[in-house]
Amino acid sequence: MNLLDIRNLSIELIGKNESTLAVDRVSLAMKEGEVRGLVGESGSGKSLLAQAIIGVLDDKWRVSADRFHWRGKELLHLPIEERKAIITQDVAMIFQEPISCLDPTTTIGEQLEEAIDSSQLTGNFWQRRKQRKEAAVTLLHKVGIKQHELCNKSYPHQLTEAFCQRVMIAIALARRPMLLIADEPTASMESTNQGQIFRLLASLNQLKNMSILLISHDLENITHWTNTITVMYSGQFVEAGTTEQIFNKPFHPYTQALLDSSLNANSNVPAKSRLMALPGSIPILQHLPIGCRLGPRCPRAQQACVAAPKVKNYHGHQVSCHYSLRDSYK
Amino acid sequence: MFIFTLRKLNLFLFTMLLLTILSFSLSFLFPGEQLINISGQINATEQELAILATSYNQEGNIFEQYLAYVFHIFSGDLGVSMSSQTDIAGEIVRLLPATIELSMFAFVIATVIGVPIGFVAAINHNKVTDNVILAVAMIGYSVPVFWLGLLAILTFSIQLGWLPSGGQISLLYEIERPTGFMFIDILVSESPHKWQALQNAYAHIILPAFVIAAAPATVFIRLARSAMLSVLETSYIRATRAKGLSFIQIIFRHAIRNALIKVIQHIGLQFANLVTLAMITEVIFNWPGIGRWLIESIYQRDYTAIQSGLLVLSTFIFIVHIITDYTYAALNPLARGAKYGSR
Numbered sequence: 001m002n003l004l005d006i007r008n009l010s011i012e013l014i015g016k017n018e019s020t021l022a023v024d025r026v027s028l029a030m031k032e033g034e035v036r037g038l039v040g041e042s043g044s045g046k047s048l049l050a051q052a053i054i055g056v057l058d059d060k061w062r063v064s065a066d067r068f069h070w071r072g073k074e075l076l077h078l079p080i081e082e083r084k085a086i087i088t089q090d091v092a093m094i095f096q097e098p099i100s101c102l103d104p105t106t107t108i109g110e111q112l113e114e115a116i117d118s119s120q121l122t123g124n125f126w127q128r129r130k131q132r133k134e135a136a137v138t139l140l141h142k143v144g145i146k147q148h149e150l151c152n153k154s155y156p157h158q159l160t161e162a163f164c165q166r167v168m169i170a171i172a173l174a175r176r177p178m179l180l181i182a183d184e185p186t187a188s189m190e191s192t193n194q195g196q197i198f199r200l201l202a203s204l205n206q207l208k209n210m211s212i213l214l215i216s217h218d219l220e221n222i223t224h225w226t227n228t229i230t231v232m233y234s235g236q237f238v239e240a241g242t243t244e245q246i247f248n249k250p251f252h253p254y255t256q257a258l259l260d261s262s263l264n265a266n267s268n269v270p271a272k273s274r275l276m277a278l279p280g281s282i283p284i285l286q287h288l289p290i291g292c293r294l295g296p297r298c299p300r301a302q303q304a305c306v307a308a309p310k311v312k313n314y315h316g317h318q319v320s321c322h323y324s325l326r327d328s329y330k
Numbered sequence: 331m332f333i334f335t336l337r338k339l340n341l342f343l344f345t346m347l348l349l350t351i352l353s354f355s356l357s358f359l360f361p362g363e364q365l366i367n368i369s370g371q372i373n374a375t376e377q378e379l380a381i382l383a384t385s386y387n388q389e390g391n392i393f394e395q396y397l398a399y400v401f402h403i404f405s406g407d408l409g410v411s412m413s414s415q416t417d418i419a420g421e422i423v424r425l426l427p428a429t430i431e432l433s434m435f436a437f438v439i440a441t442v443i444g445v446p447i448g449f450v451a452a453i454n455h456n457k458v459t460d461n462v463i464l465a466v467a468m469i470g471y472s473v474p475v476f477w478l479g480l481l482a483i484l485t486f487s488i489q490l491g492w493l494p495s496g497g498q499i500s501l502l503y504e505i506e507r508p509t510g511f512m513f514i515d516i517l518v519s520e521s522p523h524k525w526q527a528l529q530n531a532y533a534h535i536i537l538p539a540f541v542i543a544a545a546p547a548t549v550f551i552r553l554a555r556s557a558m559l560s561v562l563e564t565s566y567i568r569a570t571r572a573k574g575l576s577f578i579q580i581i582f583r584h585a586i587r588n589a590l591i592k593v594i595q596h597i598g599l600q601f602a603n604l605v606t607l608a609m610i611t612e613v614i615f616n617w618p619g620i621g622r623w624l625i626e627s628i629y630q631r632d633y634t635a636i637q638s639g640l641l642v643l644s645t646f647i648f649i650v651h652i653i654t655d656y657t658y659a660a661l662n663p664l665a666r667g668a669k670y671g672s673r
């Protein structure tokens with residue numbers, strides 16, 4: 001059974017006169033214990049999609065979907081509060097830019113402790129306090145922070161980026177989530193730190209059977225750690241499949257370009273950089289092309305591309321393109 | 331914290347330098363003899379004037395004259411009032427506490443009322459509550475203080491007769507004034523009618539304090555509202571929501587503290603504004619403070635008093651700013667390490 005099954009989720013930015021479709025009918029499914037990569041250039045709507053899943057988008061966005069199943073249960077018909085309660089119970093998220101996601105005026109210790117669900121604690125008032133403290137220390141140890149006392153007393157701006165990222169992971173783990181959404185967990189980090197964070201996530205996945213949705217702009221960077229990958233471009237679904245399918249035989253011209261650019265650059269692509277393998281840059285929300293949004297940049301584009309392509313499924317390898325590369329592999 | 335203090339001290343010295351230069355140059359700009367303007371001795375004989383001239387170093391160049399002036403200020407000599415020939419420093423020491431008391435009272439009222447209302451408005455953003463609060467704040471800000479003061483006296487003192495219309499305390503109570511602060515003096519006094527006196531003093535201060543507080547409170551409402559709105563949009567609030575905290579918990583544990591820090595910085599700046607309002611209100615309510623005294627001096631063209639009064643008042647406001655800076659630093663761990671002049 002799928003842990004999470006989302007069909008045709010759309011996110012609109014509500015404007016004064018018209019609203020813009022920032023994310024256009026994207027589907028995403030996650031199995032238990034799976035590590036799925038969510039890849040796309042900067043501005044593809046990856047963070048928006050993730051925030052829509054855990055329901056923290058503010059009211060200038062409107063989210064709609066055909067299906068939103070969590071462990072087989074349809075959440076769409078539930079009232080907002082109830083849906084949020086169910087989701088935050090089992091899904092945790094590490095946000096992009098960890099430092100800005102920690103309250104600058106509260107110590108790390110306090111922020112960590114308040115994330116611990118009181119249902120995990122037993123006993124009376126003061127026993128709970130002590131348990132909460134101990135649980136926080138355990139969490140810090142789990143994410144590889146040994147100086148827990150110093151860390152608990154610090155304020156976010158006193159810590160390095162990588163350190164904050166670990167704290168964010170610890171906070172996310174406090175709820176003992178079944179699904180962890182990690183939004184660019186290693187952006188702007190040195191490669192040694194990157195490896196540590198990825199290994200930590202991988203071990204959590206293996207030991208706790210925790211599913212992970214790993215968001216990144218760099219396809220190459222995450223392929224070692226994922227089972228399956230979903231690719232997005234400018235708010236549209238591009239391609240999904242197992243890591244081998246995507247990596248060895250990409251069907252979509254965009255995935256091909258992503259692969260080419262990261263192979264050419266041969267190392268980490270800095271975030272928010274341009275994609276070298278395709279001309280032009282990702283369209284801004286105010287000027288989205290009709291039909292397939294890759295159209296203006298796509299080397300294979302033809303007239304049919306002014307209509308949005310339908311998703312085709314070849315043995316679990318889904319692709320959304322009129323002229324997919326599938327035939328070229330035969 | 332030491333460097334922070336050093337920085338503030340530095341700033342203080344420079345500001346004092348500028349203020350004294352300004353006040354010194356005023357004595358040249360006012361009509362009449364500079365020596366008389368600066369000392370206030372209008373009835374002095376030739377001999378007395380000669381002594382004054384040496385003490386203000388009139389023989390020396392302008393810089394030496396300025397130094398002599400500063401020396402006079404620091405030895406507590408601000409000259410005598412041209413109209414009453416009383417010692418100005420003594421007058422100020424006698425009157426300033428009443429103004430401080432009134433301003434502080436009004437400031438507390440404005441903060442305690444304005445800030446929470448602003449927060450409530452932000453939390454109910456785009457709802458009826460928010461719009462009503464904003465409209466009321468707009469009206470409150472536009473009402474002139476003297477009109478509001480007269481209206482308050484008309485309603486609460488004359489028609490309803492609830493509160494006295496002027497003065498600091500009823501003349502019936504004889505209170506020793508060792509500190510000059512009415513409430514402190516009453517509390518330390520030996521008077522058998524201490525508690526009645528205290529009540530009476532409260533009754534006198536409430537009306538002028540609310541009148542002064544009205545406009546600043548509306549400013550605080552808007553400040554607090556926009557601070558809270560911007561805090562509610564930050565990523566850390568979004569992250570706390572993802573942690574599963576309820577809305578109430580988020581507001582009380584994270585949003586209020588961060589919003590307060592933003593507000594306090596601006597609130598300090600409003601104090602100067604509030605003191606000007608207090609000065610006008612003192613005239614209406616016959617409050618024996620430095621504002622009424624200064625405005626009377628202006629009417630009487632008492633140049634010495636104007637010059638010294640301005641110096642003391644600006645110093646006072648500047649000290650208040652420094653105190654708010656310290657409060658801000660104590661609340662916000664980030665500000666203590668901030669770069670020079672950036673806050």
Ligand SMILES: Nc1ncnc2c1ncn2[C@@H]1O[C@H](COP(=O)(O)OP(=O)(O)OP(=O)(O)O)[C@@H](O)[C@H]1O
Pocket residue numbers: 013022040041042043044045046047048049096217271272284285
């Ligand atoms: N608060 C916002 N207001 C208006 N537009 C926004 C807002 N947040 C995101 N967008 C727009 O939505 C689109 C998708 O943004 P999103 O942050 O999801 O991209 P992303 O794939 O996460 O990119 P990145 O790699 O930069 O994080 C972008 O075009 C962005 O400009």
Ligand code: SF4
Pocket residue numbers: 253254292293294295296298299300301302305309320321322323324
């Ligand atoms: S649908 Fe057309 S424009 Fe879009 S990716 Fe495929 S070929 Fe390119």
Ligand SMILES: [Mg+2]
Pocket residue numbers: 046047048096183
């Ligand atoms: Mg993002």
